[in-house]
Amino acid sequence: MECGGFTFLEMMKPLAIVFVIAFGILAVCTRRDMWSWITTVDHKRVGILYGLSALLFMVIGGTEALLMRTQLLMPNNEFLSAKIYNGMVTMHGTTMIFLVIMPLSAAFFNYLTPLMIGARDVAFPRLNALSYWIFLFGGLLMHCSFIVNQIPNSGWFGYANLTSCQYTADASVDFWAMGLQVLGLASLIAAINFFVTILNMRAPGMTLLKMPIFIWTTLVTQVLLIFALPVITIALVMITFDRKFGTGFFNPGQGGDVLMWQHLFWVFGHPEVYILILPGMGIVSEILATFSKKPLFGYSVMVYSSCAIGFLGFAVWAHHMFTVGMGPWANAIFSAATMLIAVPTGVKIFNWIMTLWGGHIRFTTANLFAISFIAMFTMGGLSGIMHSSPPIDSQHQDSYFVVAHFHYVLYGGSIMALFGGIYYWFPKISGRYMNETLGKIQFWLYMIGFNLTFFPMHFLGVQGMPRRNFTYAADQGWNLWNLVCTMGAYMTAVGGIVFAVNVLYGLFRGKKAVGDDWNGRTLEWAISSPPPIYNFAVEPTVSHLDEWWHLKYDENGKRRPGVEIEAHVDPATIHLPGPSYFPILLAFGILLGAVGFFVTPGGLYVSLVGVVLMIGSSYGWAFEKT
Amino acid sequence: MNAKLVKYLVGIVSVGLGALLSGCFDVVPMTTVHPVTQEGADIMTVYKITTWISVAIFFAVSIPICIALYRFREKPGDESIPEQVHGNAFLEFLWTVIPVVLLLIIAIPTWQVIFKQAKPFPEGQSLKVEVIGHQWWWEFRYPELGIVTANELHLPENTNITLDLTSADVIHSFWVPRFGGKVDTVPGHNNPMYWVTPTASDTPGGDYYQGQCVELCGLSHALMRFQAVIHKKDEFDRWAKTYNEPPKVVTSLEKKGDQIFHTICQACHAISGTASAQIPGPKIGPDLSNFGNRRTLGAGTLENNQENLFKWVKDSTSVKPGSLMGNLGLDDESVRAVNAYIRNSTVKVY
Numbered sequence: 015m016e017c018g019g020f021t022f023l024e025m026m027k028p029l030a031i032v033f034v035i036a037f038g039i040l041a042v043c044t045r046r047d048m049w050s051w052i053t054t055v056d057h058k059r060v061g062i063l064y065g066l067s068a069l070l071f072m073v074i075g076g077t078e079a080l081l082m083r084t085q086l087l088m089p090n091n092e093f094l095s096a097k098i099y100n101g102m103v104t105m106h107g108t109t110m111i112f113l114v115i116m117p118l119s120a121a122f123f124n125y126l127t128p129l130m131i132g133a134r135d136v137a138f139p140r141l142n143a144l145s146y147w148i149f150l151f152g153g154l155l156m157h158c159s160f161i162v163n164q165i166p167n168s169g170w171f172g173y174a175n176l177t178s179c180q181y182t183a184d185a186s187v188d189f190w191a192m193g194l195q196v197l198g199l200a201s202l203i204a205a206i207n208f209f210v211t212i213l214n215m216r217a218p219g220m221t222l223l224k225m226p227i228f229i230w231t232t233l234v235t236q237v238l239l240i241f242a243l244p245v246i247t248i249a250l251v252m253i254t255f256d257r258k259f260g261t262g263f264f265n266p267g268q269g270g271d272v273l274m275w276q277h278l279f280w281v282f283g284h285p286e287v288y289i290l291i292l293p294g295m296g297i298v299s300e301i302l303a304t305f306s307k308k309p310l311f312g313y314s315v316m317v318y319s320s321c322a323i324g325f326l327g328f329a330v331w332a333h334h335m336f337t338v339g340m341g342p343w344a345n346a347i348f349s350a351a352t353m354l355i356a357v358p359t360g361v362k363i364f365n366w367i368m369t370l371w372g373g374h375i376r377f378t379t380a381n382l383f384a385i386s387f388i389a390m391f392t393m394g395g396l397s398g399i400m401h402s403s404p405p406i407d408s409q410h411q412d413s414y415f416v417v418a419h420f421h422y423v424l425y426g427g428s429i430m431a432l433f434g435g436i437y438y439w440f441p442k443i444s445g446r447y448m449n450e451t452l453g454k455i456q457f458w459l460y461m462i463g464f465n466l467t468f469f470p471m472h473f474l475g476v477q478g479m480p481r482r483n484f485t486y487a488a489d490q491g492w493n494l495w496n497l498v499c500t501m502g503a504y505m506t507a508v509g510g511i512v513f514a515v516n517v518l519y520g521l522f523r524g525k526k527a528v529g530d531d532w533n534g535r536t537l538e539w540a541i542s543s544p545p546p547i548y549n550f551a552v553e554p555t556v557s558h559l560d561e562w563w564h565l566k567y568d569e570n571g572k573r574r575p576g577v578e579i580e581a582h583v584d585p586a587t588i589h590l591p592g593p594s595y596f597p598i599l600l601a602f603g604i605l606l607g608a609v610g611f612f613v614t615p616g617g618l619y620v621s622l623v624g625v626v627l628m629i630g631s632s633y634g635w636a637f638e639k640t
Numbered sequence: 641m642n643a644k645l646v647k648y649l650v651g652i653v654s655v656g657l658g659a660l661l662s663g664c665f666d667v668v669p670m671t672t673v674h675p676v677t678q679e680g681a682d683i684m685t686v687y688k689i690t691t692w693i694s695v696a697i698f699f700a701v702s703i704p705i706c707i708a709l710y711r712f713r714e715k716p717g718d719e720s721i722p723e724q725v726h727g728n729a730f731l732e733f734l735w736t737v738i739p740v741v742l743l744l745i746i747a748i749p750t751w752q753v754i755f756k757q758a759k760p761f762p763e764g765q766s767l768k769v770e771v772i773g774h775q776w777w778w779e780f781r782y783p784e785l786g787i788v789t790a791n792e793l794h795l796p797e798n799t800n801i802t803l804d805l806t807s808a809d810v811i812h813s814f815w816v817p818r819f820g821g822k823v824d825t826v827p828g829h830n831n832p833m834y835w836v837t838p839t840a841s842d843t844p845g846g847d848y849y850q851g852q853c854v855e856l857c858g859l860s861h862a863l864m865r866f867q868a869v870i871h872k873k874d875e876f877d878r879w880a881k882t883y884n885e886p887p888k889v890v891t892s893l894e895k896k897g898d899q900i901f902h903t904i905c906q907a908c909h910a911i912s913g914t915a916s917a918q919i920p921g922p923k924i925g926p927d928l929s930n931f932g933n934r935r936t937l938g939a940g941t942l943e944n945n946q947e948n949l950f951k952w953v954k955d956s957t958s959v960k961p962g963s964l965m966g967n968l969g970l971d972d973e974s975v976r977a978v979n980a981y982i983r984n985s986t987v988k989v990y
Binding site: 095096097100103167168169173175176181266271272273306307308309311312313314315337338339341342345346349350353354356357360361363364365367368370371372373374375376377385388389392393396397399400402403404405406407408409410411412413475476477478479480481482483484485486487489490491492567569571 | 665666668669670671672673682683686687690691693694697698701702704705708709712713714715718720721722723724725726727728731732735736739740743746747750751753754755757758775805809810811813815817820821822823824826827828829831832852853854855856857858859860861862863865961962
């Protein structure tokens with residue numbers, strides 16, 4: 015053990031605290047039904063668990079952002095210490111990416127994939143539950159760092175060799191690295207599950223080019239995950255070996271190279287960006303089509319451009335490294351590849367506009383979020399094109415211009431789309447609508463607050479303010495815009511509270527939903543809201559893209575009489591996979607395996623107990639009667 | 641909406657936009673849009689092209705959205721179904737090709753600037769400076785002049801400079817925005833950077849341009865600033881000539897400081913021309929030769945005056961978290977003596 019160790023009891027204390035908090039929340043939310051949620055393998059319930067966890071992590075990540083903005087409210091502020099501020103920087107990024115956007119997207123994958131392709135469940139229901147529990151435990155492990163006051167503080171991309179024992183002696187890097195390692199496993203398992211589900215479980219007649227566009231973006235996302243995650247897994251193994259066993263992969267003193275970390279991280283990290291945005295693109299495509307009462311414009315081109323974005327996403331990682339000294343040829347080539355991505359992305363943007371064009375647009379909250387996605391994502395994309403030019407990037411890299419850029423893409427883009435998705439599918443999931451007035455209040459608070467926070471960051475970047483600075487001098491000309499940014503952030507926080515109120519309102523007081531809640535186009539609207547546990551009583555047969563719309567309307571837009579997809583079948587005759595507690599046991603084994611890396615002495619034995627638990631529960635799993 | 645209200649709104653919007661633009665283009669110390677070197681100006685050219693194209697695209701996207709939202713909003717009570725248009729091959733072809741053309745307009749000057757900036761000066765026609773990043777300060781070495789200094793990079797005007805960047809510990813990034821782009825200082829690597837310095841104004845003591853580390857490098861990353869100082873050629877020569885002269889120790893306080901410096905401080909710091917500079921091996925703290933002439937202390941953290949220096953030497957971590965020097969346990973009198981020595985006695989007139 016080179017650095018960052020705890021005794022067994024020191025390590026158990028924070029774990030116990032985070033587990034009590036997490037399962038306390040679960041107990042409150044599920045009331046007396048907790049055991050059935052712990053053992054559930056129903057894709058809908060797993061989806062809800064993912065969504066709830068992601069929203070709770072969003073509260074944590076958002077609070078971190080507010081603390082940072084408060085610190086930067088004025089120059090030379092002493093609200094946060096340098097150590098805490100750097101911790102907030104790191105954990106805000108890590109949390110929002112790995113514990114909010116990814117699992118919130120996963121919530122939609124889980125809930126919607128089987129419904130949209132006309133299936134009873136995902137291909138491997140227990141694997142699905144397993145991936146959720148691994149995800150939760152990974153997130154909890156990472157947050158143990160707060161309780162022992164060793165918050166990860168080397169940035170969300172943890173550049174070597176700042177993460178080495180020499181420069182970070184406490185366990186903060188270990189919480190980050192092992193947390194991500196566990197989270198990566200969860201995503202990988204889920205990715206394989208959805209990949210198989212989408213390719214194998216589609217209703218008869220639903221050929222690949224008749225799948226809803228959201229299913230397509232889901233499929234591309236899973237492929238990206240399957241290829242990108244192994245790279246970060248290896249990189250995290252290497253950093254863990256460097257720290258725990260004294261290897262020197264990233265230590266120049268031992269013949270290692272710090273830039274190798276950057277290459278490995280961004281070979282994962284750039285596809286990751288598309289992993290975060292593609293689900294949002296799919297959601298927005300569905301919402302815009304529904305609320306324009308028109309099919310998605312250029313469906314097949316949208317499919318091809320999603321695939322092109324996914325493919326090119328693997329060829330541009332080094333544009334994060336234009337300033338590390340790769341030489342002119344590497345910079346020129348990666349710059350060209352990066353610019354190419356603008357082409358399929360631009361096509362998408364214009365196709366969305368043309369989806370609105372000529373439609374009958376309804377301004378529901380969901381649609382407002384979707385429309386704002388187009389505008390915000392375009393702005394993020396345009397500043398992205400600026401950075402694709404290495405000379406410009408050399409002025410913008412690691413300045414607030416970059417902070418503005420990726421928040422326009424990931425917040426104005428992904429998060430806005432995901433909120434749109436929540437408003438859109440909430441009636442399907444809960445059986446009740448959210449309140450539209452509250453929704454619109456939240457939307458405007460978000461829209462204005464977001465732009466007030468992040469648009470001035472372009473100015474700060476142009477004025478040379480570096481990112482990740484816990485303080486700045488008063489004579490730099492950065493005071494005004496920082497103040498404005500902070501005010502915008504507070505405004506968004508109010509929007510967040512309105513959203514929370516709206517969710518509760520929707521759950522308990524919302525207008526009852528029936529089934530086809532928005533005059534939808536895809537199969538999930540053909541069944542009741544919330545859907546029965548078996549989804550479709552009889553497997554639907556598909557003949558068209560937007561099958562449900564075709565069942566409702568003829569070619570001339572005339573409503574067909576009496577659409578009925580719900581055949582009457584005795585639910586008792588439908589075979590569903592039974593509940594299982596092996597997934598959570600197996601996930602706990604994996605957590606223990608990771609915890610062993612923190613414990614000294616005797617860490618090996620803790621990990622071995624974890625391995626025994628993994629093998630034992632796999633055995634039980636394999637021979638379980640379903 | 642009546643005409644007066646519209647006028648009022650237009651007024652607000654134009655004042656707002658004016659404020660935005662002026663805020664953006666003020667000449668603040670770290671501005672990226674007021675370059676003073678050819679390198680910076682080359683970047684600015686690409687930047688301008690790209691910005692205008694981006695603005696044009698933004699309007700090409702946002703205007704159709706606004707029109708669509710206005711024209712095609714659902715009229716109350718209208719339950720009819722619009723025509724179900726599935727696509728248009730020609731339009732989709734068009735907006736695949738137009739971006740390609742626009743990107744080429746950005747790409748060509750981009751590539752030109754990349755290769756131009758990577759081109760070294762001919763051998764022997766530039767001043768060499770080694771830049772070494774440390775947690776959290778900058779070391780500058782002039783091998784041809786035999787000078788080692790810290791946190792203030794003194795350079796002659798209108799001269800080719802070849803910078804050789806590396807790091808003593810973790811990755812940092814070296815950036816003087818008004819001179820051009822940044823280059824990372826990477827441990828185990830040496831990155832080159834080429835500058836032609838701008839003309840100096842007549843200000844005695846040179847023109848100060850601010851720089852800062854822009855790669856998260858640990859606790860006090862935010863406090864790793866530096867200055868590039870451009871001198872008239874003769875002024876630079878005088879600076880270089882006097883730099884290594886030993887400090888003038890006159891007062892008794894300075895003498896006491898000299899003593900303390902050469903028992904305690906010299907373990908980490910050196911002052912040229914004294915015994916501290918004779919100790920072999922690299923120093924872990926910044927070189928303090930000619931410290932009295934520096935405008936700031938603690939790598940740009942505080943103004944260099946008696947009061948701040950006292951605070952710094954007493955306990956540097958109170959100013960800069962994680963600073964290695966920390967509290968050395970010196971009593972107030974000793975701190976004042978050391979300050980007198982490193983601040984007063986090292987001032988050199990050039």
